[in-house]
Amino acid sequence: MIQRQTILILGAGASAPFGFPTGYQLLQQVIEKTTPHDLVPNYAVLDHGNFLNQLGHDAPYIRKFRDALLKSGKTSVDAFLEHRSEFIPIGKAVMAIALIQYEDEQHLFKRDGGSWYEYLFNQLNARFEEFNQNQLSILTFNYDRSLEHFLFTALQNATGKSEEECAEQLKSIPIIHLHGDLGALPQIGKGLERPYNTNITLETLNVAIKRIKIIHEGVANEPQFEQARHILSASEVICFLGFGYHPVNVERLGIRNRILNSRGKEIMGTSLGLTSMEAHQVSERCGFDLRSGTHPYGALDVLEFLRETGALHSN
Numbered sequence: 001m002i003q004r005q006t007i008l009i010l011g012a013g014a015s016a017p018f019g020f021p022t023g024y025q026l027l028q029q030v031i032e033k034t035t036p037h038d039l040v041p042n043y044a045v046l047d048h049g050n051f052l053n054q055l056g057h058d059a060p061y062i063r064k065f066r067d068a069l070l071k072s073g074k075t076s077v078d079a080f081l082e083h084r085s086e087f088i089p090i091g092k093a094v095m096a097i098a099l100i101q102y103e104d105e106q107h108l109f110k111r112d113g114g115s116w117y118e119y120l121f122n123q124l125n126a127r128f129e130e131f132n133q134n135q136l137s138i139l140t141f142n143y144d145r146s147l148e149h150f151l152f153t154a155l156q157n158a159t160g161k162s163e164e165e166c167a168e169q170l171k172s173i174p175i176i177h178l179h180g181d182l183g184a185l186p187q188i189g190k191g192l193e194r195p196y197n198t199n200i201t202l203e204t205l206n207v208a209i210k211r212i213k214i215i216h217e218g219v220a221n222e223p224q225f226e227q228a229r230h231i232l233s234a235s236e237v238i239c240f241l242g243f244g245y246h247p248v249n250v251e252r253l254g255i256r257n258r259i260l261n262s263r264g265k266e267i268m269g270t271s272l273g274l275t276s277m278e279a280h281q282v283s284e285r286c287g288f289d290l291r292s293g294t295h296p297y298g299a300l301d302v303l304e305f306l307r308e309t310g311a312l313h314s315n
Contacts, residue, residue, distance in 0.1 A: 001126040002134045002312055006237040010140040013242020014302055017114065018146050019107040023076035029098045030077050034066035051097060054202055057090050065090050078179065081214045088214050096208035099143055099182060101198050108150045116303035117150045123312040128159045132172035137231045139176050141249060143212055145185055148175050149196040152188055163187050174231065178224050180213035229254050239311045240269030241302045245282040256287040270305045271298050
């Protein structure tokens with residue numbers, strides 16, 4: 001059981017082990033999926049049919065969006081859409097089409113010994129009646145629902161309890177999608193629902209589009225960010241996993257002020273893929289020591305990092 005008040009802050013790297021693309025990979029896929037076919041110039045090549053046309057986006061508009069994104073110099077679709085709000089509807093649609101295809105349960109239960117979701121679930125180990133005493137909260141910048149689907153599915157199959165009983169226990173673990181999600185899970189979510197699978201219809205695509213949020217400058221006071229900052233202030237352990245430490249995301253969470261004005265907090269984060277200089281810049285920006293290269297944790301993936309640091313162990 002996790003007894004210390006622990007918060008996990010997830011970036012795209014945390015979902016990558018389960019088949020999901022990183023932010024830059026998603027950008028590449030969005031560009032690819034809106035590139036006109038050489039032989040059919042008025043038709044956007046999409047894996048699941050011509051949904052963009054059905055949503056009212058014609059070929060010239062699709063091409064205009066694709067060309068602007070391609071030449072924007074931005075490293076994520078979200079960052080691009082923040083400043084090109086006229087493309088938000090089509091941007092949300094193509095991101096949803098790209099991401100839904102990865103919501104395949106087989107990626108979550110591969111049993112290859114490399115799943116940090118599996119590791120986390122086992123750290124939550126407790127008698128079913130005491131599961132809700134785990135002191136864990138999760139903030140995620142990801143749209144996918146893979147973690148909550150894994151936890152719900154694992155809890156139900158490990159205990160044999162009903163969907164309703166498991167859903168009630170999981171309410172004790174807040175999972176806040178700061179940028180929205182691909183739909184509320186029918187078993188445990190609230191609002192517009194979409195099952196965890198790779199099937200796309202116009203109806204389910206519209207659900208995902210409505211649930212995705214493109215966060216603009218000056219809106220850090222939205223309810224999900226206020227809730228996140230409150231949880232951050234109360235946490236004893238703050239752990240960044242697969243997080244890119246983008247300055248805007250760091251600022252919106254108020255991470256530096258909460259860290260510099262706090263005492264007794266244990267703060268750590270993965271740095272896989274960062275150079276020593278980049279890790280130093282993150283340390284300066286966030287207010288805690290994150291080193292790469294010579295740092296023993298710099299080359300560790302999420303599972304290795306959690307095991308090596310003992311971030312989820314109780315005292």
